[in-house]
Amino acid sequence: MPVKENPNYFSSNFNLGILGGGQLGKMMLYETRKFDIRTKVLDASSEAPSKIACNQFVQGDLMDYQTVLDFATDVDVLTIEIENVNVEALEKLEDQGKTVYPPTKALRIIQNKAKQKLFYVDNQIPTADFSRFAYKSEIKDSIENGGLQFPFIWKAAQFGYDGQGVKVVRKMEDLNALPPGECIAEEIIDFKNELAVIVCRSANGEIKTYPVVEMEFHPEANQVEYVICPARIDEKVAERAQEVALKVSEKIEHVGLLAVELFQTQTDEILVNEVAPRPHNSGHYSIEASYTNQFEQHIRAILNLPLGETKSKVAGIMVNLVGAEGHTGDVHYQNIEEILAMEGVTPHIYGKKQTRPFRKMGHVTIVNQDISKARQIAQQVKETIKVISK
Known part of the structure; x- marks a missing residue:
């Protein structure tokens, strides 16, 4: 034929x-x-x-x-x-x-964090223990009856984004600031690393994965500050992370990109945190560091074109540019010329005219043959450029 x-x-x-x-x-x-x-x-x-x-x-x-x-x-x-x-x-x-693409069957699962977690359980995909609640008031009842213990991670079932809709709950008073509605309460994982694997699946079933990346988060904003590729982990841990990500991809039957965020526990277990069915913050490094960046790969996948090479040409680190605390208004990228003078540094400005605290305004990629050197330059970048208001 x-x-x-x-x-x-x-x-x-x-x-x-x-x-x-x-x-x-x-x-x-x-x-x-x-x-x-x-x-x-x-x-x-x-x-x-x-x-x-x-x-x-x-x-x-x-x-x-x-x-x-x-x-x-x-x-x-x-x-x-x-x-x-x-x-x-x-x-x-x-x-x-x-x-x-992604098909709505996959999107329905992913769009709701409670459904997403139940999906992992139903498909024997390792994830943190959790409880599901239809209303915030049910959390208080569960605590008072001994079913739920502090501390835990509260997550809104829907509409969370960029660190919004996720809070650490340490005492009863912390519940007051949370919005009502469907949510989950998740066990806090004692982890060594937060990792991510991007899986690409085309309409005809061709599948490729990007290397495992390591993520460093801002403790207050719950946003990624650095994405490091390759992750500085043992090869067996990386293989396990790839296996788990591929299983999620297979079961969820997405088309396009699927970013799978993972925890590496103190005993080197790999647990799925959550997924996103689209290009993702954890893949921005690929624009400069990979043979085929994540955005091109998504286009290839949804149009059923051959998938590109996912290997890295060099080590890559991504630094998020977020609005500085205490600054709201017309944006100004202070000291951007200084970071442009650094080795292997490329800023990406998103085009948002107004800044506010912790708003994602851009990112910077740092590429280098030496991952430790790239990480040093990334630290310099973070300490030099400031996203402020005029």
Whole structure:
């Protein structure tokens, strides 16, 4: 039988729709422009970072059923750059024959952290022990009846993002500041490292993984400060992390990228923390350090094109640029010229005009043949550049 050819995506009328116009969408659009693939983006903000790079921009609510349906009428393939989208609309589009990646079946699991955790249990995927609550009031009842003990990690079941919707609860009073609604209470893991593996799966089932990366988090904002590739871990631990990530990918049946965040415990167990079905902060290093960056790989996967090489050319470290505490207003990148003068340093500015404390405004990649040297330069970068208001 003859091989079925893909549609002509390049310099054609093919239209790729992207739900979400933030920085992940903007960096995805670098790759569609490289390939001359036509794009249409939906975002609620008139100043969305992706607006300048797509062929057509539509302002609208990603959670509104009719808005998403209307947006997709003239797109050939629909993808996301954020999970907080109207899944009912995506299911309707799938029923109508529209190609949607990741599939809504996978997105429904991932979009809700309680469902996500139950999915791990049902599929024998190692994860931290947890309890699920429909209402915040149930947490207090559980504590008073001896079912739940301090401290624990509280996570909102839905709409958490960039460290929001996650809190450490150490005493009863801490519950007062939490919003109502469905949530989980998760055991605090005594871990050596927080790791991540990005798995890429194309529509025809081709699968590739990126090297295991190590993540260092800001203790207050619960945001990644550094992503280090390759992770500075034992080879057997890295192999186990890859195995667990691949099992999650296989069971969840996503198409595109799946970033699998993991804990390495003190006894070298690998536990799944959570996943994201899209390009991810833990893969930003790949823009400069990998043969095929994560954004190009996502495009290849959802369009059923051959996947690219995932190996690194050099060691890479990513430093997040977030708004400095005490600064809100028009953004200014203080000392950016100084970091540009450093060896192997590339800043990426997301295009958000207004800064506020801990808002993600950009990132910096540092590449070097020597991972320890790259880490030293990353520290210099972190201490030099400041995201402040004018």
